[in-house]
Amino acid sequence: MTVRSNNVKIHVSHLQKSFGDLEVLKDISTDIYEGEVVVILGPSGSGKSTFLRCLNRLEEFQSGEVVVDGYNMADKKIDINKVRENIGMVFQHFNLFNNLNVLKNLMLAPVDLKKADKETAKKQALAMLEKVGLSDKADAYPHQLSGGQKQRVAIARALCMNPDIMLFDEPTSALDPEMVGEVLQVIRQLAAEGMTMVIVSHEIGFAREVADRAIFMDGGYIVEEGTPEEVILNPKEPRAIDFFNKVL
Amino acid sequence: MINILTVYGQLLIKALGQTLLLALLGLFFACILGIIFGIMSVLKSKVCRVIQQVFVDIIRGVPMIVLAFFIYFGVPYAFNNLLGVRMVLTALQAGTIALALNCGAYMSEIIRAGIQSVDVGQMEAARSLGLSYWRSMYRVVMPQAIRTMIPTIINQFIITLKDTSILSVIGFPELVNTAKTVVANTMDSFSVWAIVGVMYLIVITTLSKVAKALERRLSYDRKK
Numbered sequence: 001m002t003v004r005s006n007n008v009k010i011h012v013s014h015l016q017k018s019f020g021d022l023e024v025l026k027d028i029s030t031d032i033y034e035g036e037v038v039v040i041l042g043p044s045g046s047g048k049s050t051f052l053r054c055l056n057r058l059e060e061f062q063s064g065e066v067v068v069d070g071y072n073m074a075d076k077k078i079d080i081n082k083v084r085e086n087i088g089m090v091f092q093h094f095n096l097f098n099n100l101n102v103l104k105n106l107m108l109a110p111v112d113l114k115k116a117d118k119e120t121a122k123k124q125a126l127a128m129l130e131k132v133g134l135s136d137k138a139d140a141y142p143h144q145l146s147g148g149q150k151q152r153v154a155i156a157r158a159l160c161m162n163p164d165i166m167l168f169d170e171p172t173s174a175l176d177p178e179m180v181g182e183v184l185q186v187i188r189q190l191a192a193e194g195m196t197m198v199i200v201s202h203e204i205g206f207a208r209e210v211a212d213r214a215i216f217m218d219g220g221y222i223v224e225e226g227t228p229e230e231v232i233l234n235p236k237e238p239r240a241i242d243f244f245n246k247v248l
Numbered sequence: 249m250i251n252i253l254t255v256y257g258q259l260l261i262k263a264l265g266q267t268l269l270l271a272l273l274g275l276f277f278a279c280i281l282g283i284i285f286g287i288m289s290v291l292k293s294k295v296c297r298v299i300q301q302v303f304v305d306i307i308r309g310v311p312m313i314v315l316a317f318f319i320y321f322g323v324p325y326a327f328n329n330l331l332g333v334r335m336v337l338t339a340l341q342a343g344t345i346a347l348a349l350n351c352g353a354y355m356s357e358i359i360r361a362g363i364q365s366v367d368v369g370q371m372e373a374a375r376s377l378g379l380s381y382w383r384s385m386y387r388v389v390m391p392q393a394i395r396t397m398i399p400t401i402i403n404q405f406i407i408t409l410k411d412t413s414i415l416s417v418i419g420f421p422e423l424v425n426t427a428k429t430v431v432a433n434t435m436d437s438f439s440v441w442a443i444v445g446v447m448y449l450i451v452i453t454t455l456s457k458v459a460k461a462l463e464r465r466l467s468y469d470r471k472k
Binding site: 056058081082084085087088089091093095096097098099100108109112113154157158161 | 367369370372373374375376377378379380383387388391392395
């Protein structure tokens with residue numbers, strides 16, 4: 001558990017998003033504070049991932065407000081690339097750059113965006129690899145790594161931009177069960193360091209352990225929101241009760 | 249056959265040179281066209297995608313011999329007689345344009361397919377780190393797309409090289425055109441066409457061997 005401050009990092013109000021005729025997010029409002037760890041739970045198709053992807057505008061939304069770090073994400077005039085530099089994202093399928101080795105995966109963005117010169121970027125990349133326990137894999141290519149290693153590299157890659165928010169889109173869903181632990185360990189460590197994180201996950205136990213707040217989504221709405229204990233163990237809404245009965 | 253080689257060998261080699269010159273010029277401009285139209289076809293803009301589709305449909309739907317006649321005879325005719333502007337195209341210019349348009353259309357399709365074969369997650373990951381669309385394209389998507397494109401592109405190069413023979417119809421002195429003259433002089437069509445065939449064979453086989461080597465060097469995720 002981390003201590004949250006009173007600075008709102010991410011402000012979402014009445015967010016609405018459709019893919020064609022399909023309305024995926026109907027009316028989402030919430031505030032996420034600096035240093036807070038929020039886990040989003042819910043059945044498939046409830047809009048969890050879409051919601052997460054709206055936070056760095058990987059998905060454009062139709063109406064509502066998303067303010068991250070003071071930037072209004074709906075505003076076409078903001079430099080979205082600059083805003084994204086401060087929002088790390090980790091994907092379900094890792095998405096490591098297949099054409100680059102691990103070290104270059106980590107160095108690409110900092111060097112390309114002139115955040116650091118090559119030497120500094122390399123030092124930082126090696127430090128991050130050590131942090132996720134993969135110092136020996138700097139020269140390996142993504143296809144030579146296991147799923148758990150790939151995801152840890154992906155986390156290290158995001159951290160190399162020194163983001164102050166991290167978004168995780170089902171970071172362990174594509175992993176073999178035995179590799180889930182090593183990835184969760186890295187996320188746990190980030191939580192302890194006070195990183196602001198939004199995690200879409202199906203790991204209920206992990207959510208209870210690491211999250212300051214849990215959000216249960218269904219059908220494009222936030223159905224329940226509160227401490228993990230409240231949401232997971234004592235849900236009030238029938239849809240949430242039903243869901244947690246099945247997964248617990 | 250030896251006789252023909254000694255007497256006309258040099259002429260045929262020179263004609264092969266002309267064939268290669270035409271092919272290289274055509275391929276050069278075809279690459280430019282292919283890249284422009286290929287990228288247009290993966291852009292969000294519907295106008296760009298429609299333009300590429302129309303271009304490809306027209307070129308695919310017209311035989312190259314018709315295209316060559318149209319450019320060599322039709323276009324200057326239109327300029328001179330309908331627009332009143334004097335214009336002449338040399339056979340090399342017209343041939344280059346015909347080849348470039350023809351090969352460019354196919355190249356744009358190869359490039360489109362190559363880019364689309366790269367998982368969208370690669371672009372998303374790059375964008376999420378703060379790279380712009382074009383930087384992500386350049387640093388992440390294109391390097392991966394090119395690897396999958398190389399065999400098909402080389403194949404298209406070979407087809408284009410062979411297609412230069414079609415341009416003998418507009419009088420460009422490439423290998424086939426020259427060979428026809430040699431046949432007319434010697435009456436030995438067996439030897440002449442055999443020699444010409446072997447010449448094409450040598451050039452194209454060399455090209456495909458180079459392609460194979462290149463492909464192997466560029467692969468990073470293929471099991472040895």
